[in-house]
Amino acid sequence: MADSSMSLAALSALLAERAAALSAAVGSPLTPPAYLDLVRRSQSVDDVAGQVLKLCVQQARDAGHTWQEIGDLLGVTRQAAFQRFGKPIDPRTGEPMDKTVRMTDAAERATAVVTHVLEGRMEEARRSFNAEVLAAFTDKARGDGLAAVTGLVGAFEGFGQDDPFVRRIGDHTVVDVPLRYEAGDMKARVAFDGDEKVAGIFILPPETP
Structure with a gap:
């Protein structure tokens, strides 16, 4: 090195x-x-x-x-x-922000959470959620979200060929997991908080920054 x-x-x-x-x-x-x-x-x-x-x-x-x-x-x-x-400066401290990814298994954990959500195994998925996501991500919220995606790109066909993209953003570890759908590609974005709990999960167009 x-x-x-x-x-x-x-x-x-x-x-x-x-x-x-x-x-x-x-x-x-x-x-x-x-x-x-x-x-x-x-x-x-x-x-x-x-x-x-x-x-x-x-x-x-x-x-x-x-x-x-x-x-x-x-x-x-x-x-x-x-x-x-980039070298972002933390507005709270005036110091350079730490961009080091410490979750060595972030890609695998994000892929597992996405799999559980897509397959409807919510009891398993919710074990990884923090309190805020646990309260907000109800069965209805899941159903409405997946229906909206289906309306855009059809049925889910599998994971994309590219590896998940892992990075540190602020206090969170964020993972983008490529997805294949009937009529186009999407990506699942899973954010983990400092306690390594899921702090957000979304399905987005692949060009979303």
């Missing part, structure tokens, strides 16, 4: 060095590469490339470029770009 304090020039040089080493390790057709070694080297290149991208975004922001410009360049919304690279 590269030192996070390295300059862009130093990181770029390190990236070039590791990419060259990966290229050399591929070898010739007469010398089959050690594939696990290639995986290790590729991961190393990916780690440094991620740091280079992060630092480039920071410098673009320092130069006055907007999140919209950066998001357009990366093919994501400005909010998605901000959530990935």
